[in-house]
Amino acid sequence: MELRTQDWKVLRAVRELGGRCLLRDVVDSSGLAHAAVARSVLALEEAGLLKVEERRRVDARLTEEGASYAADGLPERRLLDAVLRLGGEADLEAAAEEAGLSGDLLSIAVGWARRKGWAAVSEGRIRASTTRPPPRDEDEQLLRMLAGGGTVEVGTLEPSLREAAKRLERRGLLELEERTLRVLEITQAGLEALEAGPPKAEEITQLTPELIVSGAWRGVKLRKFDVKAPVPVVYPGRLHPVQQIINWIREIFLEMGFTEIRGPIVELAFWNFDALFQPQDHPAREMQDTFYLLEPNRGVLPREELVDAVAKTHENGWKTGSRGWGYRWSREEASKLVLRTHTTAVTIRYLSEHKEPPVWVFSVDRVYRNEKVDYKHLAEFHQIEGIIMDKGVTLRDLMGILTEFYRKMGLERVQFWPSYFPYTEPSMQSTVYVPELKAWVELCGMGLFRPEVLAPMGVKYPVLAWGGGLERLVMIKLGVDDIRELYRNRLSWIRRAPTCL
Numbered sequence: 001m002e003l004r005t006q007d008w009k010v011l012r013a014v015r016e017l018g019g020r021c022l023l024r025d026v027v028d029s030s031g032l033a034h035a036a037v038a039r040s041v042l043a044l045e046e047a048g049l050l051k052v053e054e055r056r057r058v059d060a061r062l063t064e065e066g067a068s069y070a071a072d073g074l075p076e077r078r079l080l081d082a083v084l085r086l087g088g089e090a091d092l093e094a095a096a097e098e099a100g101l102s103g104d105l106l107s108i109a110v111g112w113a114r115r116k117g118w119a120a121v122s123e124g125r126i127r128a129s130t131t132r133p134p135p136r137d138e139d140e141q142l143l144r145m146l147a148g149g150g151t152v153e154v155g156t157l158e159p160s161l162r163e164a165a166k167r168l169e170r171r172g173l174l175e176l177e178e179r180t181l182r183v184l185e186i187t188q189a190g191l192e193a194l195e196a197g198p199p200k201a202e203e204i205t206q207l208t209p210e211l212i213v214s215g216a217w218r219g220v221k222l223r224k225f226d227v228k229a230p231v232p233v234v235y236p237g238r239l240h241p242v243q244q245i246i247n248w249i250r251e252i253f254l255e256m257g258f259t260e261i262r263g264p265i266v267e268l269a270f271w272n273f274d275a276l277f278q279p280q281d282h283p284a285r286e287m288q289d290t291f292y293l294l295e296p297n298r299g300v301l302p303r304e305e306l307v308d309a310v311a312k313t314h315e316n317g318w319k320t321g322s323r324g325w326g327y328r329w330s331r332e333e334a335s336k337l338v339l340r341t342h343t344t345a346v347t348i349r350y351l352s353e354h355k356e357p358p359v360w361v362f363s364v365d366r367v368y369r370n371e372k373v374d375y376k377h378l379a380e381f382h383q384i385e386g387i388i389m390d391k392g393v394t395l396r397d398l399m400g401i402l403t404e405f406y407r408k409m410g411l412e413r414v415q416f417w418p419s420y421f422p423y424t425e426p427s428m429q430s431t432v433y434v435p436e437l438k439a440w441v442e443l444c445g446m447g448l449f450r451p452e453v454l455a456p457m458g459v460k461y462p463v464l465a466w467g468g469g470l471e472r473l474v475m476i477k478l479g480v481d482d483i484r485e486l487y488r489n490r491l492s493w494i495r496r497a498p499t500c501l
């Protein structure tokens, strides 16, 4: 391996920097581009003239929220100060007002003030545990170190501050960024190579028109590309990882011959439930699951003939051969407005206007459920939904289509088993095997729409339908185990989420 002038210069720069330094220092002192230095370092390492050691380092910096606390004080500190100003004990409300804290911020303040042993709360009163403000704690010391937008290497902090860094990261006040540093050290052979002076023959890194026209290229030495040479990390603009996966799923549906449809987010209970033969006293309709609109709280039902058919089907089965639910169907209940709880509302609405086969449509869109948000649940999330209406389609087709759909997503092992939905018969649930998790994960529910659903719509052919959550799939694909991460907009996560799935 022959040295190029540039490699020699890099080697010399390392010696001048004391024989041991960071790759970055060489970039700064030589004025060469990072990529150029990195390439030389690689060549020098290969030639045994440099030793290269990788060191990971984690830098902390404040998030926007963290920066605001660095300026105004942590909420728990502001609360404690307020209580002390009020004489060491006060109504929580009064203390909150004195501190200028409300809502979420107040509960955060109370939570941490208790945890830090600064105050106790009972029966709406808050009591400070000390008469004087305690000294700045680790969280506050760290905030101060970082105020003004600087960074600190977490590994250089003392253990208690390192703990604080973890705590503040969980609170969303700090962002941790991991970087790899390359430490270079010149070897004995390297020192000798420097003594021997700069190389004479030069390898050509760029083939120019002159070299080609003059024929000189025949006589020169061309340098090989090294596609593995390290380069600085760049963070170009990109789509949000969830949006990327949505687009990818759209492509899969489109490849399979489906057309995308959309429907309203604010939907009539009629389409979200009644048209799907969900009884009006079905638990899913209750307030704890469904968001009902307050203003306006009623919408306009579709054409009378359709409403009438749905009403009769619920009441006595109409002409479907079913006995129905055997109650008096309420127009009131059906004209309530809800935030749609599933995208099946979108497909049934579409079917009511498209009765001629074939219909192959899908939707990937938002749905809403009144869930307590935790690592597994969100109140606003996405569903994937598809239907096929065609002459003679069967359950086997449905299983085949689903298997193909999953296969295109890289999920090869699929299982189906009987399940229940009010609007399909037979109904099935499907799970896929996720090798990364070594587990079977439930994805889509499916089935054939019941006659009680199809007859009122005037649909004469079988309809295969399936639907399921999108976020679970996204989490599998991105290796995320807390669903909230997907929408927290933590830049460090968004930047590092894989682009190629």
Ligand code: PHE
Residues within 6 Å of the ligand: 341, 342, 343, 344, 421, 424, 444, 445, 446, 447, 465, 466, 467, 468
């Ligand atoms: N709507 C169902 C859900 O939200 C899924 C489903 C769609 C089931 C279509 C059967 C047919 O879980």
